[in-house]
Amino acid sequence: MILRLALVGFGNVGQQFARLLMAKRDWLLRKKGLDVEVLAIATRSRGSLLSKRALDLERVLSAIGSGSLPAYGSDSTALSPIGIIEKCDADIMIELSTLNIDSGQPAIDHLRTAMRAGMDVITANKGPIAWAYEELRDIARSKGVHLRFEGTVMDGTPIFNLVERTLPGCEILGLTGILNSTSNLILGEMSRGKSMEMAVQEAQARGIAEADPSLDVDGWDASAKITALANVLMDAGMNPKMVDRLGIRGISLEEIREASAEGKKIKLVARAFREGSSIKLQVRPERVGPDSPMWAVDGTSSSLTMSTDLMGDITVVESSPALTQTAYAVFSDMLLTVEAIRHGTI
Amino acid sequence: MILRLALVGFGNVGQQFARLLMAKRDWLLRKKGLDVEVLAIATRSRGSLLSKRALDLERVLSAIGSGSLPAYGSDSTALSPIGIIEKCDADIMIELSTLNIDSGQPAIDHLRTAMRAGMDVITANKGPIAWAYEELRDIARSKGVHLRFEGTVMDGTPIFNLVERTLPGCEILGLTGILNSTSNLILGEMSRGKSMEMAVQEAQARGIAEADPSLDVDGWDASAKITALANVLMDAGMNPKMVDRLGIRGISLEEIREASAEGKKIKLVARAFREGSSIKLQVRPERVGPDSPMWAVDGTSSSLTMSTDLMGDITVVESSPALTQTAYAVFSDMLLTVEAIRHGTI
Numbered sequence: 001m002i003l004r005l006a007l008v009g010f011g012n013v014g015q016q017f018a019r020l021l022m023a024k025r026d027w028l029l030r031k032k033g034l035d036v037e038v039l040a041i042a043t044r045s046r047g048s049l050l051s052k053r054a055l056d057l058e059r060v061l062s063a064i065g066s067g068s069l070p071a072y073g074s075d076s077t078a079l080s081p082i083g084i085i086e087k088c089d090a091d092i093m094i095e096l097s098t099l100n101i102d103s104g105q106p107a108i109d110h111l112r113t114a115m116r117a118g119m120d121v122i123t124a125n126k127g128p129i130a131w132a133y134e135e136l137r138d139i140a141r142s143k144g145v146h147l148r149f150e151g152t153v154m155d156g157t158p159i160f161n162l163v164e165r166t167l168p169g170c171e172i173l174g175l176t177g178i179l180n181s182t183s184n185l186i187l188g189e190m191s192r193g194k195s196m197e198m199a200v201q202e203a204q205a206r207g208i209a210e211a212d213p214s215l216d217v218d219g220w221d222a223s224a225k226i227t228a229l230a231n232v233l234m235d236a237g238m239n240p241k242m243v244d245r246l247g248i249r250g251i252s253l254e255e256i257r258e259a260s261a262e263g264k265k266i267k268l269v270a271r272a273f274r275e276g277s278s279i280k281l282q283v284r285p286e287r288v289g290p291d292s293p294m295w296a297v298d299g300t301s302s303s304l305t306m307s308t309d310l311m312g313d314i315t316v317v318e319s320s321p322a323l324t325q326t327a328y329a330v331f332s333d334m335l336l337t338v339e340a341i342r343h344g345t346i
Numbered sequence: 347m348i349l350r351l352a353l354v355g356f357g358n359v360g361q362q363f364a365r366l367l368m369a370k371r372d373w374l375l376r377k378k379g380l381d382v383e384v385l386a387i388a389t390r391s392r393g394s395l396l397s398k399r400a401l402d403l404e405r406v407l408s409a410i411g412s413g414s415l416p417a418y419g420s421d422s423t424a425l426s427p428i429g430i431i432e433k434c435d436a437d438i439m440i441e442l443s444t445l446n447i448d449s450g451q452p453a454i455d456h457l458r459t460a461m462r463a464g465m466d467v468i469t470a471n472k473g474p475i476a477w478a479y480e481e482l483r484d485i486a487r488s489k490g491v492h493l494r495f496e497g498t499v500m501d502g503t504p505i506f507n508l509v510e511r512t513l514p515g516c517e518i519l520g521l522t523g524i525l526n527s528t529s530n531l532i533l534g535e536m537s538r539g540k541s542m543e544m545a546v547q548e549a550q551a552r553g554i555a556e557a558d559p560s561l562d563v564d565g566w567d568a569s570a571k572i573t574a575l576a577n578v579l580m581d582a583g584m585n586p587k588m589v590d591r592l593g594i595r596g597i598s599l600e601e602i603r604e605a606s607a608e609g610k611k612i613k614l615v616a617r618a619f620r621e622g623s624s625i626k627l628q629v630r631p632e633r634v635g636p637d638s639p640m641w642a643v644d645g646t647s648s649s650l651t652m653s654t655d656l657m658g659d660i661t662v663v664e665s666s667p668a669l670t671q672t673a674y675a676v677f678s679d680m681l682l683t684v685e686a687i688r689h690g691t692i
Contacts, residue, residue, distance in 0.1 A: 031515075158513065166511055166682075295636060312667055313665035314665075343690075
């Protein structure tokens with residue numbers, strides 16, 4: 001089976017995904033009978049490619065490495081991402097553009113357009129799931145296409161797929177987690193005596209924090225993730241602005257020392273829980289002791305505890321991920337989509 | 347769809363599973379279109395029932411509560427478990443008999459017999475997976491039936507199903523876990539100053555430890571579990587006698603105090619890892635510090651860290667399970683088996 005992909009967004013995750021496709025090419029052919037072709041790659045500021053035949057990923061990576069996709073030498077297009085989605089012959093559109101925390105756009109439009117054109121879709125961009133999950137799920141159902149999004153929270157660590165595929169009949173009653181690795185790293189560095197400014201700079205130097213760290217330190221990234229989780233797993237129907245949100249920006253070295261003197265660490269904790277008939281979402285710094293499953297979740301690690309009706313509390317921890325882990329999320333969603341296509345299931 | 351079950355073994359887990367079937371009867375009918383009937387229940391010392399029609403589970407539970415299944419009033423049989431498996435009209439045989447650590451028998455024969463008769467099978471008994479996984483998997487493949495065993499390790503916490511269904515293309519390179527909740531509980535009580543004898547008695551009083559605690563305190567249960575994990579997830583082809591095994595029997599209060607003075611806890615840790623071209627299995631007490639994901643795994647909780655090629659380390663923690671959690675393992679395996687039957691997949 002030939003599987004044709006369109007990638008919208010081609011930053012670190014997209015490039016790692018392309019590398020993973022190359023590294024797993026033989027495995028995909030031999031074990032899964034899958035010949036994966038990338039027909040289109042759209043970016044907003046570094047050019048786009050659109051082809052009827054498989055792009056040569058090695059040349060694509062060298063082109064983007066040199067600064068822009070048109071350096072590929074052919075198949076360059078001036079079409080917008082939406083135009084490319086409409087024109088391409090892909091089976092699956094993979095949304096990897098940058099998070100827009102205020103609206104989830106234009107990623108939501110990318111997904112809408114692709115699904116209305118009959119494509120299956122995968123997103124590693126949490127915006128659409130945090131802002132428009134119900135609508136997107138309904139479009140997927142009405143068009144009979146697949147919508148997968150494992151990479152939106154904790155990279156490729158199975159969370160959404162775990163609940164959907166291994167916990168049948170279990171109801172999720174609440175969620176608690178450390179979901180933003182940048183703040184977790186910064187708090188850890190501060191506990192070793194560094195100022196927040198230094199810790200942020202170090203995270204930036206390591207390529208972990210963005211140039212503008214406010215998404216992380218003000219709790220927006222964690223808010224988008226807990227919203228996405230609650231929308232999918234608890235039918236919350238909420239958006240990131242509805243989160244009771246306090247980031248780590250106001251945390252002083254003094255407070256961290258105080259917590260430490262109590263034998264505790266300060267962690268940025270995201271929670272979703274029921275209160276009466278409504279669902280509350282909360283992101284805020286908390287003091288965590290050694291008996292908490294969050295205690296050992298240090299550095300860039302993250303964790304999620306799911307409280308369930310039939311299985312009590314299940315915690316999943318992702319340890320010190322690399323960029324390949326988000327690429328793997330897309331890779332596993334691609335394989336699960338193919339499996340569903342083959343079984344004729346949604 | 348009517349789904350007919352035969353239960354072999356009807357101790358705590360079997361009875362909890364029967365209760366779960368009753369509690370979820372409406373949900374199964376409404377959401378899954380499943381009318382689940384139990385046609386046979388076999389025990390070795392408390393009688394057996396075999397019927398052409400659905401047994402009344404409420405009456406079955408009250409019969410076993412009064413001491414033996416023949417108190418049900420009808421459908422009593424003197425057939426052996428194997429005879430019952432051969433005679434019953436079940437779609438799925440569920441193996442819930444007691445672990446025999448020396449051979450995995452007679453549970454292996456129960457599974458062989460059922461699969462050869464064309465039944466799908468589910469086991470919560472780890473013996474067969476620790477002793478004869480390859481053979482059983484091959485029988486399942488050659489007969490085109492399903493073999494599921496989520497409940498053999500960490501109750502219903504997704505481990506086998508997680509790897510199979512949510513980590514496609516990921517290779518498991520190693521496993522580390524706290525798999526025996528009884529020893530974990532005993533070590534915890536000892537760290538609060540109790541003698542091992544007192545801690546064992548307390549675990550027995552709570553219904554957690556067996557009358558003969560040697561399976562737990564000598565590391566056999568953890569050995570069977572790490573073997574089952576390695577057989578399925580790393581193609582180890584080993585058995586519990588091949589584990590480099592040291593239990594907690596020799597641990598003194600003095601050692602626990604020493605560890606505590608170092609800021610550590612003693613935990614019974616099970617490991618599977620590659621050494622050259624072979625796989626090593628190990629169970630032994632280790633000193634664990636607060637930075638380990640195992641530190642906070644206290645009481646009857648358990649944990650497993652899976653080291654993978656594409657996703658780094660993923661840890662799953664089950665917190666303080668009740669008996670319902672093992673029953674849920676069987677319940678989820680039943681639903682996944684039905685899904686596979688409906689999709690025509692193995």
